[in-house]
Amino acid sequence: MSTFALFEDDTDEPVDVDFVTDTHRRRFVALLIDTSQSMATTQTNGMRAIDALNRELERWLPTVRAGGRGPLRDVEFVVITFGATGVSVVSGNRTISAEDGGAFVPASRLEIPPLAAGGATPMVEAVELALSLVEQRRQYVQTIHAQQTGGPRLILVSDGEPTDREGNPTDDWQRLAHRLEQWRATRRMQLFAFGVPGVDDEVMRALATPNGYFPLEDLDLRRLLDLVLVATTDHVDFERVRSHVFGDEIP
Template sequence: MALKEFSVSAARPLPVILLADVSGSMSVHGKIDALNRAVSEMLHVFVSEGTNRAEIQVAVVTFGGTAAVHQPLAPAREVTWESMTASGTTPLGAALDLTTGMLEDKTIVTSRAYRPTLVLVSDGQPNDEWEAPLERLLESPRASKAFRFAMGIGPDADLDMLRRFLADPEGRVFQAEDARQIIEFFRWVSMSVVSRSRSASPNATPSNVPELKPSVTGSTGDLLDGLEF
């Protein structure tokens, strides 16, 4: 007996691109370990919170010594997470250009895709020419529409650069002092993305994500992760 097959429309992609600083300084104080754990946890939330309508896709661009696509854009459920390792300098400019190229390539981010989310994480000062690449990113049609999140890790983070990346007077740079806060930041990003994937208009700004309060202590437990409480 052969059953006739009927096709169903594919979910619309919702791209999330992480720009991760993996320069040498990230290897101290357990920063890179916390970042790896946080990303892996975020992927887990994306997989378990998937819906029929929005397919959360994830890419990771790293900058440490050189800028590289650590994880090409792929549906979260298809990603086998490989930990990042930290070494070298902080070539942010090259990473920004890689990201702009990825976002504007319609074979990677199709026109069906919802507005992308960009997440920039860094613990130091960029050491290549980054201002022109940032301009290019902010002026490119799709990257300019992206939702942007930024986190500075530790006291040496370049908050001014991170603020310019957000390019939003209302936007706040999240400052993480320790590993726990790195994890917390990614939970907030996950919530925001999941909330958007479930919203009436996944293209719009999430409205019911609680404001992130870095002072909140204690985890709300796995059950609440991604629940936007």
């Protein structure tokens, strides 16, 4: 059975998951998507990259929601974009809130509105926001709902290099890389980073470590989102994702 067959949907209506009474270990996944100007100018299969991404998200989201009634039933997503409009939360009620009804949403109810591309690449700010939100959510769920939580998982997708909000190059990623290393040392977080042509490989390796960084040779957005789904599943490790990216080849 393929990885994605686990998420096939054979029901007509979604079944909501009541996370207030659920007794499983809650898992938090932050998906960070680069929506900078390059996504508005890069072409893939005759389409702007951002238009192709929106089309593929429409295909992908029902698969995630189906997984939310099975293998992803314990997963909550927060989706953050960085580029057009700066750093934005686009999941849940689209506010920077880790409380119930805020930015986090169960996989079974994940929605992502059509995304717009433009502006700079404030990647560092986006990752720092994700770290803050997942830590706040972890504390909230443990305190308010008295539930166990697993280590958060960050999935970073980018085709550029970090800038500030005005588009100026920044080396703030070096400070962020040190912070991420501290999180990994306490086994509180995994970072999977997917880089498409145009990305700064040095930065992505520094943030995700060489094991957690997966450079892609082309801008195949359908394959990219399928890889994101692999990285979201429980008990996945870097080698499993690497096998999906490179097959039997060793990069």
